[in-house]
Amino acid sequence: MTRTAIIAGAGALPAAVAAELDQPLVCALDGFQPAGLAVDQVFRVERLVPFLRGLADAGVERVIFAGAVQRPRLDPALFDPATAQMVPRLLAAMQAGDDATLREVLAIFAEAGFEIAGVADVAPGLVPGAGVLAGAPTEGDARDADRAAAIVAALGAVDVGQGAVVAQGLCLAVEALPGTDAMLDWVAQTARRPDPKGARGVFYKAPKPGQDRRIDLPTLGVETLRRAHAAGLAGIAFEAGGVILLDRAAMLAEAERLGLFLWARDAAGQA
Known part of the structure; x- marks a missing residue:
């Protein structure tokens, strides 16, 4: 052994x-x-x-x-x-x-x-493959996830962060040194959407391009869902096979309770 x-x-x-x-x-x-x-x-x-x-x-x-x-x-x-x-x-x-x-x-x-x-x-069960795990992202949410994925890839290329929030095509916030919680709290307190009746926004998380995935994979937990809900977002999307869910069962239950989607998105933007 x-x-x-x-x-x-x-x-x-x-x-x-x-x-x-x-x-x-x-x-x-x-x-x-x-x-x-x-x-x-x-x-x-x-x-x-x-x-x-x-x-x-x-x-x-x-x-x-x-x-x-x-x-x-x-x-x-x-x-x-x-x-x-x-x-x-x-x-x-x-x-x-x-x-x-x-x-x-x-x-x-x-x-x-x-x-x-x-x-x-x-522990492969901690790193989900592609699929919508909870809820149902709309076409508007998918467009926001595409935009956020492009932003996170650009940030990662200069070693800045692993997350971004996009709503109605606009970047509301990016993750930097203060981390995910600080970013989502800032969105909750300050961010406004151009169309109050439009897409509420998506938090997207992914490893940095070229990152060695044996270390420092981004991690999501129940508290992330709660902060995303407090920020008025529709859900969380993340790169399939590249993000750790700390307690998958608890996260799925909390996503359903809060009415958020949880989407492991493949590189092509598909479920």
């Missing part, structure tokens, strides 16, 4: 992934405790090389990254000599953006001899 380590961040995703595995080793970056999941080991970036050696000594062969993290503040006094040699490499990646940083992290783990699996590899 392949022993797997979950490199966990904050939120509910690490627990959802752990439920699909047989006794994984749960390792959390210091300061980013996963919700509802006991942690076996806490590590710091400044001691990355000893951490990797410890994983190998524990018989770990495969790692899965799950959960939200932000760039940690590094303490120069904590670096061991081997990890200190990686500092120029890590800093160069951080200066190039989030995607470059994630690619460098994956490269470091791969060079240490670990197989890197994605959430879709071990």
Whole structure:
């Protein structure tokens, strides 16, 4: 049996992934405790090389990254000599953006001899394929989803965000550093549609173009649906096979309760 380590961040995703595995080793970056999941080991970036050696000594062969993290503040006094040699490499990646940083992290783990699996590899039920999961998007909603998908692709190409809100063809908001919740809250408080009787709008979510899908897939949960409803939107569309639903059953029930559609949209814009 392949022993797997979950490199966990904050939120509910690490627990959802752990439920699909047989006794994984749960390792959390210091300061980013996963919700509802006991942690076996806490590590710091400044001691990355000893951490990797410890994983190998524990018989770990495969790692899965799950959960939200932000760039940690590094303490120069904590670096061991081997990890200190990686500092120029890590800093160069951080200066190039989030995607470059994630690619460098994956490269470091791969060079240490670990197989890197994605959430879709071990828990495919968390990453839905194409189809309308709840509700029924209209033709107007489909046009807004097309427009939002084009905007998200453009944003992702410059490593900005993974989401946008479009109503009646107009971009009401895009996701940036503050995140999805802040974007939807802003729409709820400020955005106005040209035609009050027209399409209410769509929130669209997708990975960045060229993103390594073994790490940092966008995630949707029940709270996202509630905020989309508060923003007056008709529903949520997302790229089929590219977005994690944290609790699919609960999300479908909540979408039906709120009268929102939930649409896993393929690359051609089809259900």
